[in-house]
Amino acid sequence: xxxxxxxxxxxxxxxxxxxxxxxxxxxxxxxxxxxxxxxxxxxxxxxxxxxxxxxxxxxxxxxxxxxxxxxxxxxxxxxxxxxxxxxxxxxxxxxxxxxxxxxxxxxxxxxxxxxxxxxxxxxxxxxxxxxxxxxxxxxxxxxxxxxxxxxxxxxxxxxxxxxxxxxxxxxxxxxxxxxxxxxxxxxxxxxxxxxxxxxxxxxxxxxxxxxxxxxxxxxxxxxxxxxxxxxxxxxxxxxxxxxxxxxxxxxxxxxxxxxxxxxxxxxxxxxxxxxxxxxxxxxxxxxxxxxxxxxxxxxxxxxxxxxxxxxxxxxxxxxxxxxxxxx
Amino acid sequence: xxxxxxxxxxxxxxxxxxxxxxxxxxxxxxxxxxxxxxxxxxxxxxxxxxxxxxxxxxxxxxxxxxxxxxxxxxxxxxxxxxxxxxxxxxxxxxxxxxxxxxxxxxxxxxxxxxxxxxxxxxxxxxxxxxxxxxxxxxxxxxxxxxxxxxxxxxxxxxxxxxxxxxxxxxxxxxxxxxxxxxxxxxxxxxxxxxxxxxxxxxxxxxxxxxxxxxxxxxxxxxxxxxxxxxxxxxxxxxxxxxxxxxxxxxxxxxxxxxxxxxxxxxxxxxxxx
Numbered sequence: 001x002x003x004x005x006x007x008x009x010x011x012x013x014x015x016x017x018x019x020x021x022x023x024x025x026x027x028x029x030x031x032x033x034x035x036x037x038x039x040x041x042x043x044x045x046x047x048x049x050x051x052x053x054x055x056x057x058x059x060x061x062x063x064x065x066x067x068x069x070x071x072x073x074x075x076x077x078x079x080x081x082x083x084x085x086x087x088x089x090x091x092x093x094x095x096x097x098x099x100x101x102x103x104x105x106x107x108x109x110x111x112x113x114x115x116x117x118x119x120x121x122x123x124x125x126x127x128x129x130x131x132x133x134x135x136x137x138x139x140x141x142x143x144x145x146x147x148x149x150x151x152x153x154x155x156x157x158x159x160x161x162x163x164x165x166x167x168x169x170x171x172x173x174x175x176x177x178x179x180x181x182x183x184x185x186x187x188x189x190x191x192x193x194x195x196x197x198x199x200x201x202x203x204x205x206x207x208x209x210x211x212x213x214x215x216x217x218x219x220x221x222x223x224x225x226x227x228x229x230x231x232x233x234x235x236x237x238x239x240x241x242x243x244x245x246x247x248x249x250x251x252x253x254x255x256x257x258x259x260x261x262x263x264x265x266x267x268x269x270x271x272x273x274x275x276x277x278x279x280x281x282x283x284x285x286x287x288x289x290x291x292x293x294x295x296x297x298x299x300x301x302x303x304x305x306x307x308x309x310x311x312x313x314x315x316x317x318x319x320x321x322x323x324x325x326x327x
Numbered sequence: 328x329x330x331x332x333x334x335x336x337x338x339x340x341x342x343x344x345x346x347x348x349x350x351x352x353x354x355x356x357x358x359x360x361x362x363x364x365x366x367x368x369x370x371x372x373x374x375x376x377x378x379x380x381x382x383x384x385x386x387x388x389x390x391x392x393x394x395x396x397x398x399x400x401x402x403x404x405x406x407x408x409x410x411x412x413x414x415x416x417x418x419x420x421x422x423x424x425x426x427x428x429x430x431x432x433x434x435x436x437x438x439x440x441x442x443x444x445x446x447x448x449x450x451x452x453x454x455x456x457x458x459x460x461x462x463x464x465x466x467x468x469x470x471x472x473x474x475x476x477x478x479x480x481x482x483x484x485x486x487x488x489x490x491x492x493x494x495x496x497x498x499x500x501x502x503x504x505x506x507x508x509x510x511x512x513x514x515x516x517x518x519x520x521x522x523x524x525x526x527x528x529x530x531x532x533x534x535x536x537x538x539x540x541x542x543x544x545x546x547x548x549x550x551x552x553x554x555x556x557x558x559x560x561x562x563x564x565x566x567x568x569x570x571x572x573x574x575x576x577x578x579x580x581x582x583x584x585x586x587x588x589x590x591x592x593x594x595x596x597x598x599x600x
Contacts, residue, residue, distance in 0.1 A: 026518060053422060059557060089423070139347070183331035221428065222423060222425060222428040222429045223429055223430055223431040223432075225385065225423070225429070226423060226429045226431075226491075226494075227431070227442075228415065228422040228429065229383055229385060229415055229423075230415065230420075230442065230443035230446060230494065231412045231413060231414070231415035231416035231417055231443065231446050232412075232416075232442060232443070232446050233412070233446070236446075237440070240442070241431050244433045245432070245433055248433075286433070297586065318433075319432075319433065320432065320433060320478040320480070321432055321478070321480050
């Protein structure tokens with residue numbers, strides 16, 4: 001088991017290095033010259049040269065990449081300024097440390113992701129389960145029709161409609177402002193309620209359909225027939241024999257979806273003006289702020305890759321057939 | 328003649344299909360005595376499995392049953408779900424065809440035996456565990472106290488079917504229905520499972536309904552045989568009578584389909600010549 005985990009983590013490092021390299025090549029080599037961007041409108045060739053020297057842009061590509069990696073692990077120096085590890089450079093737009101920008105915004109994205117995940121798991125799994133048990137009934141049909149609609153509505157439309165209705169028209173919720181929880185828990189909750197809901201609806205609909213299909217498939221399994229032939233209560237059969245096999249595959253999907261959201265809910269954060277990683281990504285792309293783009297891409301990749309490993313480990317705990325025997 | 332345990336009379340099973348209701352079993356009748364084995368034979372789709380599912384009220388959605396099914400003189404048809412539940416796995420147990428898919432891969436075999444026992448007998452987990460270990464021992468799983476905590480995929484095909492049998496017998500049922508219990512197994516394992524069933528039956532006096540398409544198996548285990556064809560019970564009699572003097576042409580066709588060693592020898596010689 002320990003050996004397996006170490007092996008997987010080794011894989012993670014390799015994948016992240018590859019992501020680093022590709023992102024680096026794409027954003028630093030195919031985009032406009034950073035030195036020109038930083039220099040701005042009133043620029044002299046001398047100044048461009050000195051910026052190039054400070055950023056190391058006149059060095060060979062591999063050296064630059066190596067220094068970038070070194071910055072993440074051990075920190076680096078830009079001219080006289082030292083950028084301590086983990087150093088992701090400075091924003092071309094604001095000159096802020098990218099690491100500081102990320103750490104300031106990450107809590108917002110985590111809050112959005114965790115809240116939405118709780119909502120969609122509860123609603124999606126419960127809805128799908130009830131539908132499966134009452135297959136073919138009025139409840140099932142309407143729930144599934146609703147779920148199909150929910151999956152099809154783009155969430156920026158949903159966000160704008162909800163915002164118009166709840167904030168502008170009915171004025172039951174404040175405009176989302178991402179306050180700190182400790183300052184005003186009530187406002188915190190009200191602020192996040194809409195982003196959570198908007199983000200959760202699409203996923204909940206998807207999960208409801210998945211859960212329903214999985215539970216129905218599982219109830220048709222031979223081992224469920226065996227359980228019935230043993231004289232077990234219907235509720236026990238459902239709880240023990242149907243639920244676990246039906247929900248185990250959903251953990252995989254959930255892990256990936258959740259990990260993806262930790263890297264920023266781009267649309268939801270942008271629409272509601274929440275200063276999370278998603279909004280940071282959108283802003284930095286709009287302004288071609290390369291170090292920031294690079295950092296949010298890496299962060300998203302990091303979460304997805306780690307999410308994958310966590311999912312695999314959880315899976316081994318849930319399904320005895322894939323349990324790892326330490327070799 | 329020993330006492331009558333189980334009677335099926337004029338059993339008709341109707342299943343809904345897209346082309347309207349279809350009678351998958353038509354007026355089947357047979358009797359199982361205590362200590363007795365009745366074989367139900369027929370090809371796929373002859374209604375033999377539906378007969379057994381109807382007995383426990385486990386027909387797939389919308390299936391309807393008419394006629395009479397009596398255990399110790401008590402009518403089972405028309406009982407409530409709760410009453411049937413108290414009979415399933417308790418007075419009447421079932422062993423299914425494919426032991427791998429019939430066991431839940433997510434739980435240890437111990438838990439799967441214990442839950443059946445506890446559903447009918449109650450008691451603590453510890454008591455049920457003791458019963459489960461004994462049950463595994465009875466079906467000759469080596470080292471049962473350790474193996475009880477293993478998962479179905481950690482056993483061989485034959486062992487899995489032994490576990491299914493242990494599960495079915497843990498509440499000492501009066502009647503055991505074995506639906507093609509050896510079909511998914513290879514021949515040597517088949518013989519072992521048959522021997523085990525015969526041994527356990529002799530020990531406990533359980534009535535046995537043995538469903539198969541394999542006449543060779545039936546001839547070695549059953550006292551009485553019901554032959555079914557496309558839902559019709561075409562012939563019913565003692566095993567001796569069915570095998571030595573089949574009345575119905577379908578039974579004769581089935582018997583002719585069994586490869587015999589003396590049929591094969593001349594053919595082999597022809598090839599050699």
